[in-house]
Amino acid sequence: MLRLHGRLWLELQRGHRLIWAAAGRPYVQSIQCRRRSPLRPLNSVTDLKPHTTLAIFAKPPVPGAVKTRLAARIGAEAAALLAKAFVEDTYEAVAQLGFRVVFASTSEAPIEGFEAVEHWDQGEGHLGRRMTRILGRALENSEVAIGIGSDSPGCPTQRICDAAERLESGVADVVLVPATDGGYTLIGLRACTPELLDGIEWSSPRTLEQTVARLEAQGLEVVLLEPWFDIDELPDLVRFMSAVESRPAVAPRSAAAIETLKRRGLVVPTxxxxxxxxxxxxxxxxxxxxxxxxxxxxxxxxxxxxxxxxxxxxxxxxxxxxxxxxxxxxxxxxxxxxxxxxxxxxxxxxxxxxxxxxxxxxxxxxxxxxxxxxxxxxxxxxxxxxxxxxxxxxxxxxxxxxxxxxxxxxxxxxxxxxxxxxxxxxxxxxxxxxxxxxxxxxxxxxxxxxxxxxxxxxxxxxxxxxxxxxxxxxxxxxxxxxxxxxxxxxxxxxxxxxxxxxxx
Known part of the structure; x- marks a missing residue:
């Protein structure tokens, strides 16, 4: 697993092309990196059980209100069906890790099918304020708080475990998993203030860069793990479809939803x-x-x-x-x-x-x-x-x-x-x-x-x-x-x- 100081990683990203195999293998970079200090092996994720709260940021999968950029290309009903499957795959993957798992929802009502899972309302404000509100709440009873999106099904759970281990061991103050669109699919931290993520341009190719700069300006040690992707646009869905076609087990609910849409005659326009x-x-x-x-x-x-x-x-x-x-x-x-x-x-x-x-x-x-x-x-x-x-x-x-x-x-x-x-x-x-x-x-x-x-x-x-x-x-x-x-x-x-x- 790559471990790089945030600013260095950004510079290397500009000079080295990230490659993702369609079969779903992890990214590979044309560089070799060594850890600055040895980390104790993570023998069991249950070691972190009392210390980590993981929040899944999600919208209720209602047609017309979720995955709107994707819906513009494939229709609101199809986008909502996929969004529901993404949430299901994400929860089923992280529920096995032994963390305390909550949903950070944009609605006070629980997401259908997950009524038994604790739901926290994200509240008002820009994305940065909503994230810090949820992560700050998680830190009230946990040493580590991790936030992930619900639109990255199939993300290797080892990335989440590695993030938790780095935070708990004190190697990092903040851990991010970069996304290929310039944002990030995971953020983990050990301390949080409401204004921690203010002044960032969200949903922008510069979101990750600005986040790293702001965190480092506050004296925080930032670690970036290997990148993953989220599914916001049609090209993202096309890549994901190619991946799950050969390895449906990585996201079984999403793979089934795609097959359902294909049977209904969905042709993904590209x-x-x-x-x-x-x-x-x-x-x-x-x-x-x-x-x-x-x-x-x-x-x-x-x-x-x-x-x-x-x-x-x-x-x-x-x-x-x-x-x-x-x-x-x-x-x-x-x-x-x-x-x-x-x-x-x-x-x-x-x-x-x-x-x-x-x-x-x-x-x-x-x-x-x-x-x-x-x-x-x-x-x-x-x-x-x-x-x-x-x-x-x-x-x-x-x-x-x-x-x-x-x-x-x-x-x-x-x-x-x-x-x-x-x-x-x-x-x-x-x-x-x-x-x-x-x-x-x-x-x-x-x-x-x-x-x-x-x-x-x-x-x-x-x-x-x-x-x-x-x-x-x-x-x-x-x-x-x-x-x-x-x-x-x-x-x-x-x-x-x-x-x-x-x-x-």
Whole structure:
């Protein structure tokens, strides 16, 4: 078990990638750490029985009131069913440890099925105040207080025992189990004041870092154990499903709930973004950073068409395998140049149930997943796209005529590729993907889609670089927006391609 001083651990985390095997094995770091001082072996968890109170922080599993971020993707009823199973697995695991176990609930009423277990109301205030209220109460009759969430089923109980042992032995004042999303799934301590966790940004990638900094500023010795994960977002659930599929015994109630949902026809939607690129060295890095920070994106597939400007050098450090991190996985492919070929290759490799095709010079809105989910939830909608808002690259200079290019996105029923077309993978595959055309492959594709149902252009904008229009006179902008008409009149994509000529 790794034991690191809090600040050192944070620095090492920045430099070393955490790997979690889908089969549920613990994290492994590419570093070797030694304990600063030997600890007595924990021969029996019953040794800690009189000294430790463990509080499970949980909400009653009521549809619409629990796992709301997950519910937005799979439905409130399914999220509540999973939340109930998570609570059951968590309690059954810790009940065997010999600690005093209580529920720290957001309701005065006991959680259904656990009426015999002591319940403490978390009370009012931010999460930090509610945590210290519960932990402080636990310390009134125990030497050690530990708080865990109910949304980390399958977490090895040895982590809890190790936390208790370090606290009771005096090695640490506070013990944390980091979560892969920047928070933590366990906190244990020997003393607590109401303001101990004030001034922390909760549910943030910086929650752990800020917590460690605040605790150390108060002179407390902080120990961080090996990380685990909690299940807040759809990517977390996908990883958990992969783990329990091979080892259902680690969380039997959760595994059973997942099987129940599958029998009811639940298909967990996952979003893969396909980015065809060619010589985008200045754009691809910032684009990947934005996409990694966009909620709801599960996978990024970058398809390079033969760049020779250093694009690959920029992309390669971002590459990380599927199901190995809290952020979206990033894949890199190489294929023959041609936007249609590149997008087809990316779609064939992507694992998502929903595909979104994005150009390197187009920025998605932060709430992309909301618009994708809402559009595709309509039974008559076969695909969707966004409106465009075209700007100078520096975002400062004013060229109002650039917005002439945006009129088309508000009036056409057949979106262009720069509108970030999205659709279910099954529909994309049934249509055979994009036709291998020099230009207008997007329009040709949406023409086929429109015969199947509605193409919904959502009332949200992607930000498009005006680089091609800035490099050409105003008449060029007007000309390009006539391309759909010219194409429909029979003008060859090859001819239109010569007019379009890429400007980078």
């Amino acid at each position: 979003l893969s973004v396909v980015l065809p690129v060619l010589n985008e060295v200045t754009r691809i890095g910032p684009q990947l950073e934005r996409l990694k920070a966009t909620p709801g994106i599960d996978e990024l597939v970058v398809v390079d068409g033969g760049s020779d400007d250093g694009t690959l050098v920029v992309v390669e450090p971002y590459v990380q395998p599927r199901l190995m991190a809290a952020q979206p996985s990033v894949l890199l492919l190489r294929c023959e140049a041609g936007r249609a070929r590149q997008m087809n290759a990316g779609a064939a490799t992507a694992s998502g149930t929903v595909l979104l095709f994005l150009h390197a010079d187009v920025e998605l809105p932060h709430d992309t997943i909301r618009w994708v989910d809402e559009a595709l939830a309509e039974p008559n909608v076969v695909a969707g796209a966004f409106r465009t808002w075209t700007l100078d690259d520096d975002g400062k200079r004013r060229r109002p005529w650039l917005h002439l290019a945006d009129l088309r996105s508000r009036t056409t029923s057949q979106p262009y590729g720069d509108q970030a077309i999205f659709l279910p993978r099954s529909r994309f595959e049934s249509l055979g993907g994009f036709a291998d055309l020099e230009l207008m492959e997007d329009l040709e594709f949406t023409r086929r889609l429109s015969k199947l149902g509605e193409l919904r252009v959502v009332p949200a904008c992607v930000t498009v670089s005006g680089r091609r229009f800035i490099a050409r006179p105003v008449w060029y902008t007007l000309c390009v927006n006539t391309f759909p008409l010219l194409y429909n009149l029979g003008v060859s994509p090859r001819v239109l391609g010569r007019i379009y000529r890429a400007v980078r």
